[in-house]
Amino acid sequence: MQTVTFENSKQVLEYAALNSDQILVLFSTYAEIEMIDARLPENVIVASSFAQTYAGERKERGFTGFVIDKNECEIVPIADPPILSRYDLKKAYDKVKDNPNAFMYLIADGLSGQEDMILTSLYFMRTDFKMIGGSAGDMKHDETLIYYGSHRVKHLCIFVDCKKRTKLVKENIYVPTGKKMFVTNADPIKRCVYTFNNRPADEEYARILGISLCDLNDAFISHPLGQKVDGELFINSPQKINHDHSITFYSEIIPNKFIDVLGLGDMKQIMAETREKMGMKPSTLLSINCVLRDLYFKKPGKWREVFASLDELNEKEAGFISAGEQYNFDHCNQTMVLLGIE
Template sequence: MGNSAILRIELNEELIEPVYGLHKKLYGLYKELELRCTAIRLCSVLLLILILRLLTCKVYLIMVAYHRNIVWNNQAERIKTYLGGKMEYRIGRSKKNQGKEAVKEAVEGLKNPKLILFFSETDNFTEYTIEMKRLFPESIIIGSTTFVGLCREGAYKDTLLVLGIEEGIECYGDVLEEVDKYPLKYIDRVMNCVNRFKNTENTVCFEVSSALISSEELILSTFNSVLMDKGIPLFGGSAGDRGNAEKTMISFNGKVMEKACAFVVLKNLGGGIRLYRENIYKPTNHYFTATKVDIRNRTVYEYDYEPAAQVMAKALNTDIKNLPQYLDSYPLGRLIGSDMYITANQGITDHGGMAYHARVYNNSHMVLLEPDDYKEVLRRTREQVKKDVPNPSLTIMIHCLARSLLFEKDGYLNDFAKEMGGTLGNYVGFAGYGEQLNQQHFNQTMVLAVFE
């Protein structure tokens, strides 16, 4: 019996041992699987954390793009960032006599500008226009003749002055033709440019027009029938010449024109655009109401039902014979609400009328102006601009030819240009026969467009 019991136990141990070994193997596999599952779970958690971080970064980048004006190119593969509102541009000039050589020197360093503005005397203007188009066939190129070119280094006559902007703006341009008669025929060109923008925030329209053909008011009416609805301000000027009122020219994309207006609608991708208007004349105590006018020919025949020239001579304490010597220094101001726009005298007409360089409308309220302390006025203007825009990216200046002649006579023109550069930094300016801002055409004024 005892032997039999012992035998059974030994048999059971022999059976259990392989089972136990199998159990150990299975348990080992279980532990290994458990460790792998733990590793997989850990990897899953890490992957989830990584995805959340990437999503957070993407949201952050989108926020930065909104606040820093990152422009996403819908056609693909690149992102351009304009931090701090800085543009990429170059300002160049040349006094060389040969057109091609002058252009080559003035545009040195420009590679692929989106927009080119250039200003020069009338003599070589056509050659400059053709050569500029040959060198930069894909750019928007707008040119104007001028009395003088202005930049931070000084005032330059008989010089080609060029501004080329390569980055920092979005822009579309075109031209209005037949501006002395029917500029409204070309209104679709303005609409086509405006409609290409996704939005018109920080957008302006800059234009240069042929002068000496009394077309500016017709041009402004055409522009503003489109721009006002879109909330796009306008600034610009009439072309100039050597000061003899003989011939002015403008050009657009390689074509010279004498009865046209070239324009560009441009958006500052790095910030806002501030517009300023400065006059260096102050009101006297002599106020008039225009009671008989020829609007189209810019002539006033009567102020307060009296012959216009007679009224002016009386206000200046002189007679009609000696009145012409006062006309350059004593323009009129056209009053619209709290604003005053300078209207320059052109001369005395037959039948005692007064001709002007801007329209005066029937029942317009006018005031005789006299010279102010222009250096003090300029100091206040520079102070205001510096306060508003401490570090401008770029400024475009329109400076009336009459003001330029006055400063030149006083030996101040070059100093004026340099002093403005101290506030504006890099800028370009030209001098012609009129200035425009929004709905108004006026004279003897400086207009600034300061890009933040």
């Protein structure tokens, strides 16, 4: 398994023809995928995304991802609704479940809001089985393109029977501020919160931050919400303020529980902790970064800091900018998930 990047579709098609024993898993823009979809050979998987990362560079052109031997993986398209694919998913999982280095790589339609349904459909998997995923798509189009060969699919996952040691790491650059809100009325299916502390969601959010309501939308990037699951922090990013004063999020929030208000942490220290958690210098490094992290990292010098840290692990890191991240059995936002293969 190794990371790859191609400047154009011609290079993709040439490589795929010469390496029919490999599966190519690639990410690119909606426009570039539209031009290639009808000609895609059966050993190519491609999905639309905001942007890609490769070897210390953020890319908005070409195709970037990884290649893997066919005999090392099994590909399972996921239906709509996802529960319809549970038998195919379990069959593929059963083949690799006893390998501690095996993992599942998920590509979800980030515009469908079905990530939680997909994760629920994996009820048969052990909680210690590694799963990394990203929500594909972009904000410029009202649909996500995911192709397996010339066949368009809703979602897709790849079970990899890896023989080398693997490590899965999650990074948040946000930390609890000590401020909390109680979710008093919310619809997890719609990912919408109506009230915090029995007050309209937007008004209470702004009050807790000590800002005016008109400044709340601009504060989302610096002050998302978060909740701990088994001691680990998972971020819930606000998407928009609605006319009824409710707030729609990019991931579900359950009512009748406290949720933390977050703020930016010490980025340099956090990235050092990420490298330490990896615990090895992987020969292959795959990343998935949230589009909201990308928005922050577009500030002068920020992406350079991130790439410098990743280069210490592997100088040919490859990944994509997602609309949400899946880490084991949780869907989160404003996060980077990393998969290292020794």
